[in-house]
Amino acid sequence: YPRMAETIRSLVESGIPVVGHVGLTPQSVNQIGGFRKQGTSPETADRILEEAIAIEKAGAFSIILEHIPDELAKTITDTLSITTIGIGAGPHCDGQVLVTADILGLSDWQPPFAKRYANLREQGIQAAKAFCDDVRTHNFHVT
Structure with missing residues (x-):
């Protein structure tokens, strides 16, 4: 040091x-x-x-x-x-x-000292899948 x-x-x-x-x-x-x-x-x-x-x-x-x-x-x-x-x-x-991603539970892995205040990873995955489905089926909002 x-x-x-x-x-x-x-x-x-x-x-x-x-x-x-x-x-x-x-x-x-x-x-x-x-x-x-x-x-x-x-x-x-x-x-x-x-x-x-x-x-x-x-x-x-x-x-x-x-x-x-x-x-x-x-x-x-x-x-x-x-x-x-x-x-x-x-x-x-x-x-x-604390790192925001740890607080929100955006990863499978969590540092041993970080408390997870939410588990948004699964919600994010589901939202991304829904968006991909909408794009594939052309079922999204068009302006």
């Missing part, structure tokens, strides 16, 4: 606002074997905390805490002065976010 902090610092010095991201990051999913909670051992929790501190010191104005234990998110939130946004990181962050 020293290299990441260096990159963040360069971006900020160039006038580009930066939001940091620690814990589970999309680019690391294949390297870590899937959507696994991060920071579950004392060593990895310390590393994530140190990384978050480095990101703040580098000039990020906010940081996303993804799929980490609630208590680690609380520690990071209490330690940093920048805004923390949680995604599967418990209730102690300054703000919360």
